[in-house]
Amino acid sequence: MSRRPKPNLSPSVSPEPSPTMITTCANKFVDQSDFEFHVCDAIQRASNPQVLVFTNVSRSWGEQIVESINQTRDGYSTRKNYNSWTKVLRITIMPTVLHDCVQTWWRVTEIALRDTGDLTGYEQTQIETLFRSGPSRCSRKEPDFFIRTNNDLLPSLAMESGWSESWNHLMDDMNLLLVGGDGAINAVVILKWQLNRPATLVSGFVELYVRDRRGMPVCRQREDVFPIPPQTQTPQRLELTRREVFGPHLLPDPTRNGPPNAMVYLEINQLRLVATRALQRMNLRPA
Template sequence: MSRPLKPNLSPNASPEPSSTMITTCANKFVDQVEFESHVRDAIQRASNPQVLVYTKVSSLWAEQTVDSINQTRDGYSTRKNYNSFTQVLRITIMPTVLHDCVQTWWRLSEIAMRDTGDLTGYEQAQIETLVGTTLEFQSGPYRCSRKEPDFFIRAKNDALPSLVMESGWSESWNHLMDDMSLLLVGGDGAINAVVILSWQLNRRTRLVSGFVELYVRDRSGMPMLRQREDVFPAPPSNPNSPTT
C-alpha cells in the first residue's frame, strides 16, 4: 500500500521516486512470444511499484502484448502505454497515490463547481470520469498507439475524452511530454486539453514540490503550453484569484 504524498518526508521514509524504472530494448528478443513472456514474467515478479520501459517495440508486438496482459489479472495492476511514433511501450506496475491524486483533485473541483453553479446536475450526469481505461488511436502519426491515462473526462458515448490528466515524478518528465503529444495530436481534435502534474523530491532536504501544466493545441494543431502553476506545497492564497 502506498503512502500519502507529503511535502516533508521523514529520514526513514522510502520516497516513491526510488521506484525502479527498467529500460529494455525489444531488439534483444527473437520474436513476439519471447518478448511477451519477458514482460509478463517481469510484471508477475514485481513486489514493489516500478515502471517497465521497452524501446524499439513494433506496433504488432505492442498490440499483441497489451491485449494479452489485459485478458489476465495482470491488466488490473498495471497501466500500459504504447507510443507508435516513438516505438516505446511503458508499463506502470502498481500505480501509486501519486498517479491517483488527480482523482481527488477532480472530485473536490467538481464539488466546488456544483456549489458555485458552474456545473449543473444535468451536465454532471452527461460526463464520465475514468481511470486507467484503454484509449486506442486509429489514425495519423500515432496510429496503433494505446494509452491508459491516470484520469480522463469524456462525454457519454464519446470514444475519446475531452480532458486528460497525468501525474508523475520529474524523472519521467520526457515520458509525460510524449504522452501529452500523443493525446493532443493523436486524438485528431477530440482531446482538447491535457493536464500534467510533475513532482520532484529534493533528496537533501527530503522536501517534495510539484507544479501543474495545462497543454492545448495551437492553430496549427500542435501542442502548446497554456498555463503553469506551482501547486505543492500549496502556494500562498491570492484573495483576488478564484477559489477553484
C-alpha cells in the first residue's frame, strides 16, 4: 500500500502581498441601502487584505455603515475610519500583522515600565484598549492602538500604522484624532511602512505628533526604523510625558515609594524587534 505524502507545513516562500486598495465614489449608489449592501458584500467576499476607500460619503451614510459593520461578526476583521470633514470612508479588511505590531510594541513598553516601578498593577487596572466611538462629531475612527484611562471616552494616545494607506490618508487620520478630539487626545504616533525593490524588503519610519500652543498638529519627532540608521550615543526612542500617554485622570498608586518617572519612552529598538517578527510572518524582510 502506497503511503500518502506528508503535507508541507512550512511557510510559503512567497511574500504576502500588500493589501489592495480600491477607491469608489459613493455617488454611484442609488441609495444608502444599496451602498451598505455593496460594502458588506465586499467585506464578506474578501479573501486577502484589502483597503476599501469610498469618497463623497454623506455623514448619515458614513455613520450608519460603521455601526452596521460593528454589529456583525465581520466587524472584528476590519478597521473602519469615517472622516466627516473629508467625507471619506476607509475600511481596512484583514489588517496585517505589521499593522498590529504596534500593540506588541506597547506591551513590551508596559513590561519595562512595570519592571522599573513606573507603572504599577494598581495603575494598569485603570488603563483599557477598547475604542468604538469616534473622536469627532459624525466621524468614526478606530486606531490601530490607543490608550485611555478610567472613564475617559477618548484615548490620550493613539497609534496608526500605515501599510498600503497613502501618506495623505495617515495625515487625515492624525488631524482627525488631534484636532477632532477637542483636546482629549494628546499625542498620535504614525508608523509608515513601504515595500521596496526587491519586493521582499520593507522600509519604515515613525513620527510623533502633538499640538502646538495654537492647538495645531506638529511633528515633534521622527525616527527611522528600517533601514537601521548609523549608531549614535543618543538613544533612539520616542519621548512622551506621562500625562501625554495616560492623560490627566490616571490615579497614582498610593503605595509607591517616590514619584514615577515623568517621561515614558517608546524604544525604537523594541519596535524594530516586533516589526521584524511581523515581517517574517509575512515572508518579508527589513530593508
